[in-house]
Amino acid sequence: MPYTINTPDDQQAMLESIGVASIEELFVSIPSELRLARDLDLPAAQGELELTQHMTALAAKNLSADRATCFLGGGSYDHFIPAVVDAIASRGEFYTSYTPY
Numbered sequence: 001m002p003y004t005i006n007t008p009d010d011q012q013a014m015l016e017s018i019g020v021a022s023i024e025e026l027f028v029s030i031p032s033e034l035r036l037a038r039d040l041d042l043p044a045a046q047g048e049l050e051l052t053q054h055m056t057a058l059a060a061k062n063l064s065a066d067r068a069t070c071f072l073g074g075g076s077y078d079h080f081i082p083a084v085v086d087a088i089a090s091r092g093e094f095y096t097s098y099t100p101y
Contacts, residue, residue: 011023
């Protein structure tokens, strides 16, 4: 399922449904010395293409079985599985015996 951001109205509705008025009230049981008292140091948001390129560059720093001799698998060789296979195989009718009526 693709990520969908929650709007402030969505967040407020969720807080109301669990019976708290704010995020601060939700975390009141966590001692203040254990809470982060500053904003997270995160880079600026990126689009999907830029993020994919960034993550690919980070992953390229790792030594993988594609770039080294690998004896794992005992006869299982490199192969390509199209992304659509996972999308189709993850459909409920393929992994459960339940038949919706």
